[in-house]
Amino acid sequence: MITDVEAATPALCRLQLGSELRQLRLASGLKGSQVVQKLRWSPSKLTRLETGENSSVEPDDVVALCDIYDADAETRARLHGYSVVTRTKRDWWLTREYRPVIAPGFKAFLDLEATATAVQTYQSEFVPGLLQTEAYVRATHQRSLMELSAEDVDRMTAVRTTRQEILARPNSPLKYLAIINEAVLLRNVGGASVMRDQLTHIVHMVESRPNVRVQVAPFRSGAHPGMNGAFVVFQFPEKLALKPMVYLENLGDAWVKRSDSDVEQYADAFSELQSLASGPQESLSMIKEAIKEH
Known part of the structure; x- marks a missing residue:
């Protein structure tokens, strides 16, 4: 409690x-x-x-x-x-400034992220949100959400960058473990300069923050349990009555999974992805090599 x-x-x-x-x-x-x-x-x-x-x-x-x-x-x-x-x-994401671009599903995500002590995420298509640079954020929203006005893109960018403060939360920074598909390193989002800066930022975050860990799932690992899509597993303080939860989303909708069986399924999937992915140091080397390729 x-x-x-x-x-x-x-x-x-x-x-x-x-x-x-x-x-x-x-x-x-x-x-x-x-x-x-x-x-x-x-x-x-x-x-x-x-x-x-x-x-x-x-x-x-x-x-x-x-x-x-x-x-x-x-x-x-x-x-x-x-x-x-x-x-x-009011939480900051429900203030008048940000409310226009916060969909109900994303609000649920922000609630969970702000409360969690640990997050495990697998991303197959883009850099996880807490590790994105401002230029990368803008490039993804301008390309995938063409109906957004310039003002709304600014709002979404501000939301994304404000979220990242949780990684430096006083006393209890979020423990963040991300596994990303190797394709994320190679996909040119926003141009070569944006990608170099983005990948360099990931390296900096991993090397400077002990609560941040990134692993890369290489192409050579073959079939794996993340092929059905990205997911996020949230874990909460032991003193609370909150069990782990899972967040899923696609282009048109988002869900929070709460049942023990669903959470166990995704927790097991993440564990298997960890074992298939390159280790932390090898993953950093892959990211640094991708910087050169861009």
């Missing part, structure tokens, strides 16, 4: 609140359909609460659920505190 609710981020409070509400419901032996029938809610409302999807949570809704679940006074106070934080604070 969160020990200092008032100091917690809204994203953390949303996720923790949802997790604890779901645990209370399961402990009470109630199905979601029974709860929404009692409260005359839509099924989606309860789902959004339990998955932390709402930007803010009404304290009265939490009180109503605690009544149904017969929660004790301490639990009621804690969950009410979580909801108050979501109502009175």
Whole structure:
């Protein structure tokens, strides 16, 4: 549980609140359909609460659920505190400046990333977001999202670069382990100069930050479990009631996988990718060689 609710981020409070509400419901032996029938809610409302999807949570809704679940006074106070934080604070990505370019699926991703203590990601087509340079970010958005205005491209670029501050988070920087396909090193995004700077930045991040590790999945490794697409595995502080989760996205949609079986499947896939990928030092050598090729 969160020990200092008032100091917690809204994203953390949303996720923790949802997790604890779901645990209370399961402990009470109630199905979601029974709860929404009692409260005359839509099924989606309860789902959004339990998955932390709402930007803010009404304290009265939490009180109503605690009544149904017969929660004790301490639990009621804690969950009410979580909801108050979501109502009175805003995460930076939900401010007026950035909100226009934050789709619901990406908001869920940012919630998870901001709360996680460790991230494992496999990327097959582009440099992982937390390692991208500003020029690389602009090149990818200008090419793949042609409907964005210049102003929105600026916003998306600012979102991407602001996210990267988590790698230097005071006291508890994010532990970041990325595996990238060798094709990412060779694909010319934005021109040779952009690629040289981008790959040089990856080398700098790996060599200067002990919490950042990058491995390259070489072509010679053949078939591997990442061939079905990119994915991100999030791990959270042990003190929280949050189990690991998986994030997936494609051109038109995004999903968060929470079930134990789904998470285990992707965790196993990542472990196998680690064993197939080149080691950290050999991977750095591959990146440096790619810099020369660009």
